[in-house]
Amino acid sequence: MTSSLTAPVPVDPRFDRSARWRADRFGMFIHWGAYAVPARGEWVRSYERIGLDDYRPAVEAFRPDPDFDAWAATAAAAGMKYAVLTAKHHDGYALFDSELSDYTTAAVLGRDLVSEFLAAFRARGIRLGLYFSLLDWARPDYPHFGDLHHPMRDAEEFRDHAPDLASYREFLHGQVREICSNYGKLDVLWFDFSYPGMGPQEWGAAELMSMVRELQPDAVLDNRLEGSGSDHGSLLTDAPTPWSGDFTSPEQVIPAAPIVDIHGSPVPWESCLTLNNHWGYCRSDTDWKSAPMLIHRLVECVSKGGNLLLNVGPDARGAIPVGSRRILARIGEWMEVNSASIRGCGPAGLGKPDWGWWTAGHQKLYAHVMEPPIGPLLLDGLDRDQVASVHLLADGSELPLVDSWTVVGGRSRAMVSFGPQPEWSYPLPDPIDTVLEVRLR
Known part of the structure; x- marks a missing residue:
């Protein structure tokens, strides 16, 4: 559906x-x-x-x-x-x-x-x-x-x-x-x-x-x-x-x-x-x-x-x-x-996140991450149980959904990490705009 x-x-x-x-x-x-x-x-x-x-x-x-x-x-x-x-x-x-x-x-x-x-x-x-x-x-x-x-x-x-x-x-x-x-x-x-x-x-x-x-x-x-x-x-x-x-x-x-x-x-x-x-x-x-x-x-x-x-x-x-x-x-x-x-996409209905923009299309969400997070990246507007998977659009590699003790209510919120430790900060794979392909359940 x-x-x-x-x-x-x-x-x-x-x-x-x-x-x-x-x-x-x-x-x-x-x-x-x-x-x-x-x-x-x-x-x-x-x-x-x-x-x-x-x-x-x-x-x-x-x-x-x-x-x-x-x-x-x-x-x-x-x-x-x-x-x-x-x-x-x-x-x-x-x-x-x-x-x-x-x-x-x-x-x-x-x-x-x-x-x-x-x-x-x-x-x-x-x-x-x-x-x-x-x-x-x-x-x-x-x-x-x-x-x-x-x-x-x-x-x-x-x-x-x-x-x-x-x-x-x-x-x-x-x-x-x-x-x-x-x-x-x-x-x-x-x-x-x-x-x-x-x-x-x-x-x-x-x-x-x-x-x-x-x-x-x-x-x-x-x-x-x-x-x-x-x-x-x-x-x-x-x-x-x-x-x-x-x-x-x-x-x-x-x-x-x-x-x-x-x-x-x-x-x-x-x-x-x-x-x-x-x-x-x-x-x-x-x-x-x-x-x-x-x-x-x-x-x-x-x-x-x-x-x-x-x-x-x-x-x-x-x-x-x-x-x-x-x-x-x-x-x-x-x-x-x-x-x-970009092509075939439009508004996602999730508002404007601090780290960039959302687009939506092809039965997927796309997180355009333009500002590197400190700690895990919070996928604003999404609960963890809504998300089936997250991949880098550029190469198809998977990003793990993570928990973090530094985020209030973290276990129920959708978060991903760009590195092995969710609490640490990592550079974005593409410093201009790292696009995450998010599939929902």
Whole structure:
């Protein structure tokens, strides 16, 4: 019989579409485009008020020759099961072929980089997603002066600019139709993003979502047709809109607690994080997060019922920076022997122990021990008679259940020792995260 502790946490049937995506738990985000040439991040046009003509040299200089198979190999070796590429970011320069625009790599370079990316990642068995910006700073019909984010938002020469939202919606819908029709099955479609003045009405969200569901019925969608990284939209309410998406998308943060609806039921979510402080390539940013930190954050996401989408920003030549690759390789070493505690897992319902985190799945509990104990390790929340066995997940070796005179009520509490004497302190087998596989009776 499956214990309630090791059974999957029930999720509302309206989220069934996301079941496989939720089981994957770990994916690669890839922000890449002409903004890799100035190498100051993907928002460089907005932050520095760069006009379209002044951005043209970056577009013309963006002539990469990426090894997409190497990208896919990096993702696979890190233990990532899905990947999401920026098919088009806010600058409007598309990496795919479009009959609606010549502001694309297909028109400028004669290369459909989205098609090449998808082929390489499919060959590695990695599930596929495309990011598509709802904003487009290259379009003359998109709002300029007074918009919150457009590079020309406070440029006096655009004070009398008149946007044409009907024209822009037609273009937006047309390009989404292209990426949903021309590239085979997509597992994820990641829209970005809504903000005051530009939201569901301006995007024509109802019609857009209807088209996506018709063309890509199994694709998992984020919530940003009506929200953003800090706004869950209507997904947590009793009356979610048809365009509310399949998951919420907290950005550059991990929620303090599992994300639930107004009734306390779990809602799928995915935290997207950068490896340094930028999404797109930034030559001067070498403030890398460490592999141990990111392993801990991945475990935290899973323990709270969420996914982690970890970003890389390839350079203008098309190479993933060495700093990124080194971090991902170290994460991959840990995932190689511990991925069973991540994939297909979720909350254990045991609370947050002092020594790390719990995850649960596959009819087992997984204790992620990140702080070495003094004396025996107390398996918080479990009585000794509940536990059938404890093994190191990495090598399958058994850890004994022990008693200790130093622990009040020790004989009834589940405790294990990493060495021959339960009262003594021993180093953790893996100082980053030693994972214990706990089987219950």
